[in-house]
Amino acid sequence: MSERLVLAAKERDDADPLADRRAGFVLDDVVYLDGNSLGALPAAVPGRVEDVVRRQWGELRIRSWDESGWWTAPERIGDRIAPLVGAAAGQIVVGDSTSVNVFKALVGAVRLVDDGRDEILVDATTFPTDGYIAGSAARLTGRTLRPVTPDEVPAALSERTAAVLLNHVDYRTGRLHDLPSLTAAVRAAGAVAVWDLCHSAGALPVGLDEHGVDLAVGCTYKYLNGGPGSPAYLYVRQGLQDRFDSPLPGWNSHTEPFGMREEYAPVAGARRGRVGTPDILSMLALEAALDVWDGVRVEDVREKSLALTDFFLECVAAYVPAGRVESLTPVRHEERGSQVALRCADAAEVMDRLVGRGVVGDFRSPDVLRFGFTPLYVGFADVERAARLLAEELR
Template identity: 45%
Template sequence: MQIDTLPLTAEAFAALDADDPLRAFRDEFALPEGVIYLDGNSLGAAPKAALARAQEVVSREWATDLIKSWNTAGWFELPERLGDKLAPVIGAGAGEVLVTDATGLNVFKVLAAALALRPDRKVIVMEGSNFPTDNYMAQGLVEFLGQGHQIRFAEKDDILAAIDQDVAAVCLTHVHYKTGHILDMQGITAAAHQAGALAIWDLCHSAGAMPVDLNGARADFAVGCSYKYLNGGPGGPAFLFVARRHQGEARQPLTGWWGHKAPFAFSRDYAPAPGLARFRTGTQPILSMAVAEVGLDIFARADMALIRQKSLALTSLFIRLVDERCGSFGFGLASPRDADARGSQVALTHATGYPIMKALIAHGVIGDFRAPDILRFGFTPLYTSYMDVWNAAETLYRIMASDEWKKPVYSAVDAVT
């Protein structure tokens, strides 16, 4: 597939759809008629099977079997069972991943564990333009510990230079949430280890969108969410990874009863479970975890290499179309132009990006806006078609050429952008 030379015609895009080896997966998702959904990097589309699974959990496992389902339906083991299903998608082994809690909580847990493993070091390296929750949780942890830790913020090109003998942990997002640029997981992890530091990776914008190889990169810890490319549902459970080599020593501060070595002994004092189980905290949200399993089961049948190949094609073609059709309307490109250097999203910039995105959404093309000037378009290869890309670019052109986006209704700011 020669994307750089492909004719920019509807017929050529339709032909790509006809030959797409992933095209059958699209039928497994509930996609509203007349909507082009390019926001799966924020909230993945619902698998059709999710409704039936939710109904089964509520009507049979909860309403009929009641509390027996902790044993008969395997509720208590869900964090480990889902973690083992997710592990191959992110290059982890069995027993190294838990699906549990929220991303921010998991950042707090694994960062605290990493700092405890490097007690004589006081510096955390983070990307300053990182998704804010990672920065906020690190700042809160530093303040709570009160041990003189500090965060050294560095942007993409300065990260390696920021890693020295004072660094306890490097805590970074693999794919940047705004621009989509990819950090070199293997190279940065190796540099951290050479300096004696540990490496923590946030996979929220890469898990399910591209191949990830945590063990191949020798990552120490990782976190991520299920509700973006993994299609786990709004507010779906997050996950964490602890490399097996750390599991006997690493401890986390949120010592809830699910992390106890014998939770149903109900002893007074905490004693950590062996291995990964000590990173559990309290009772988990079973309904959302059961629904998240549906998305993970889809990925068990998908080829991540094909997903990445299609992702590169979708994003590259969208950039080509915007360049050709909308080049005179003041758009810039915040994402890397080099396809291999970006995740599965395209970030455009525009001085009046917010009303433009609202106009797009009103006309059936759903992306999102990130302040101050970024229009984000997420391309989810399991259900985004090539004709979606063609029609999205055409809709953007019509909105700009007709000045549709200038209507006052599109300038009213919503609570969620």
């Protein structure tokens, strides 16, 4: 143990303006560095879910579609997420899985450009479901899928490019890609970018409106703490909504959903991204989970996130024998998400042992120790302890 690092941790925790947010979560002695896989339980959720089940469903039953606001939940909760990703209200709708939303967004993107544009570029380093779904979108729209790395995107863009699917933060290395410049490059080439925000929303500023993003998707169970498999969301920029042509035009996106019309007529606005009946239990659990963001500035979250990952790297450097692990984490802040990835050959076993000692990160195949830092509930003393126990397991 390093007295200096322990003291530094205490000083930072004492000065942390977000320190009080931890009380908004159900946590124990575990150092939970896996919020980028499944966020911890916000304290407001159990009571809200109980009310949804016992009163809204159990007592009001069908009346809750109106009286408990079930019907409008996808847009209402979308508007709660909007400020966290730099979006004005009316552009985000919650529902379905991330994969399904990637499909909606990519097919929708291709339909925004000329038929002559015959290529979809996809980040080859991305979480694989994005590539699989992009392959399906390409096949169904008669386009060719071309895997590239984000660095290669600018050079790969051409008059053949229809759409580009990009991850804001790489799930494995934690590398943050340059959303403003890549969005601008894609737009300048006449194509449409689709951003996957799974590993950035809730951890750092995204600035969807500011940077002119057209389409984006994200999950809500990582830094947004919505619960296991909680519904994902779709952002369609306001100016594009009238032209957004969903490949999943379910009755919830009809201009008159209870008119039971034979002809499909898409509603205006964010609701156009809806498909079928919204999944109310999970959706309202998410709504309760978002209460922890009241009064939080994403800029403060980002500042703490970088301080946490910096400090973790500092502690690892101090505690872990040189050469035992290799950091995949970008050194430059502007290239770093809210996680640290360390590579070592025995990563799977090391992580198992570390979890057994109360420090929960995760293993990503084939050789990566992944640690996620959720600024709302991870503190600096947690970080020092995690690095120290990691070092013990690595010796």
